[in-house]
Amino acid sequence: xxxxxxxxxxxxxxxxxxxxxxxRASNRWGHVLEFVLEESDGRxxxxxxxxxxxxxxxxxxxxxxxxxxxxxxxxxxLEKSRSNSPKxxxxxxxxxxxxxxxxxxxxxxxxxxxxxxxxxxDIL
Numbered sequence: 689x690x691x692x693x694x695x696x697x698x699x700x701x702x703x704x705x706x707x708x709x710x711x712r713a714s715n716r717w718g719h720v721l722e723f724v725l726e727e728s729d730g731r732x733x734x735x736x737x738x739x740x741x742x743x744x745x746x747x748x749x750x751x752x753x754x755x756x757x758x759x760x761x762x763x764x765x766l767e768k769s770r771s772n773s774p775k776x777x778x779x780x781x782x783x784x785x786x787x788x789x790x791x792x793x794x795x796x797x798x799x800x801x802x803x804x805x806x807x808x809x810d811i812l
Contacts, residue, residue: 693712704725709724709725709726709727709736710722710723710724710725711723711725728745731744731745732744732745732748733745733748733763735763735766735798735802737770737802738801738802740801741766741798741801741802743760743762743763743794747760748760748763760791761783761786761787761791762787762791762792762794762795762798765779765780765783765784765795765808766795766798766799766802768780769799769802769803769806769808780808780811781811784811784812792812795812796809796812799812
């Protein structure tokens with residue numbers, strides 16, 4: 689919470705309540721598994737930092753050729769846009785060329801709504 693890691697209580701049932709939305713589990717070898725919990729209204733995914741930014745759940749998650757569910761890369765890039773890290777900058781530059789027109793447009797409109805002067809708008 690508040691950017692801190694808080695141990696999970698194992699002695700009794702514990703529910704996650706907002707603003708907690710991320711769980712990390714690690715084993716003794718240092719392998720980490722992360723769960724990010726997202727919000728929806730039942731029909732649309734709702735961006736946690738601006739509830740006016742939405743995407744239909746059928747667009748938000750898809751099944752590519754391998755059959756494993758994956759999150760729409762535009763939604764992932766929107767989340768990454770909040771950071772200013774070199775890794776996220778590399779991600780946008782690597783992925784932007786693979787986005788189809790509808791995904792690129794959605795990301796551009798979402799960024800314009802959340803951060804109208806974001807530097808990524810220039811490459812979208």
